Amino acid sequence: MSYLLNIETATHICSVALSNNGKTIDLIESYEDKTHAELLTVFIEQILERNHIDSKNLDAVCVSEGPGSYTGLRIGISVAKGICYGLKIPLISIPTLEAMAFGAKNKVSKHQILCPMIDARRMEVYTALYSSDLEIIEDTHAKIIDDNSFKEILENQALIFFGTGSEKCKSTILNPNAQFIDKTYISASNMSSLGFEKFKNKEFENVAYFEPFYLKEFQAIKSTKRYF
Numbered sequence: 001m002s003y004l005l006n007i008e009t010a011t012h013i014c015s016v017a018l019s020n021n022g023k024t025i026d027l028i029e030s031y032e033d034k035t036h037a038e039l040l041t042v043f044i045e046q047i048l049e050r051n052h053i054d055s056k057n058l059d060a061v062c063v064s065e066g067p068g069s070y071t072g073l074r075i076g077i078s079v080a081k082g083i084c085y086g087l088k089i090p091l092i093s094i095p096t097l098e099a100m101a102f103g104a105k106n107k108v109s110k111h112q113i114l115c116p117m118i119d120a121r122r123m124e125v126y127t128a129l130y131s132s133d134l135e136i137i138e139d140t141h142a143k144i145i146d147d148n149s150f151k152e153i154l155e156n157q158a159l160i161f162f163g164t165g166s167e168k169c170k171s172t173i174l175n176p177n178a179q180f181i182d183k184t185y186i187s188a189s190n191m192s193s194l195g196f197e198k199f200k201n202k203e204f205e206n207v208a209y210f211e212p213f214y215l216k217e218f219q220a221i222k223s224t225k226r227y228f
Helices: 036-050 070-087 096-107 188-200
Strands: 003-008 014-020 023-030 060-064 091-094 113-119 124-130 136-144 159-162 178-180
Touching: 003 036, 003 070, 003 188, 014 036, 014 188, 023 036, 023 188, 036 070, 060 070, 060 188, 070 091, 091 096, 091 188, 096 113, 096 124, 096 159, 096 188
Parallel strands: 003 060, 060 091, 113 159, 159 178
Antiparallel strands: 003 014, 014 023, 113 124, 124 136
């Protein structure tokens, strides 16, 4: 049996799943407005304790690599690396959008294209295109949403939009081939099967040097508040 701890912190959702041979056996996650720094280590301790598994029995840690929230990714990957370093176990990374597509693939038909989206402020999203078999049609990229977004594809093909960035598309992309799946959330449970495949193939990251896939450089927002 191979126990993997799966960590998802790319958005506001803090999610931890425990899997055995690629099957999710337990899941703890929060949609509340609390920081990942407050919740993540607590969730990890809870999920191991209630499944009576010592951390020494973990075979690997699987973490969502991004894109997504700069702070969220930093926290999730730092915790994952700390566990792997301390226990001397492999670190596995999963592209966040791929995990989202995996979670939605059973909700679409064979010939529809999956378009997971993560909100990137204003009218921008992080997105990619996948077939229903999770083959990459278009790599992860940042995209400004306007009336012409995905126009060429939508002329002949249904696109299934979902994720935190898809809401801003509903009033902009009005093509009848544009379909939306509501309440499709990012979850660490979507990483279990993907992570186990990488575990079997020994597709591991360098614990010392692995960094989140931010896609865009972090830009601090200058405060306009004055102090006297």
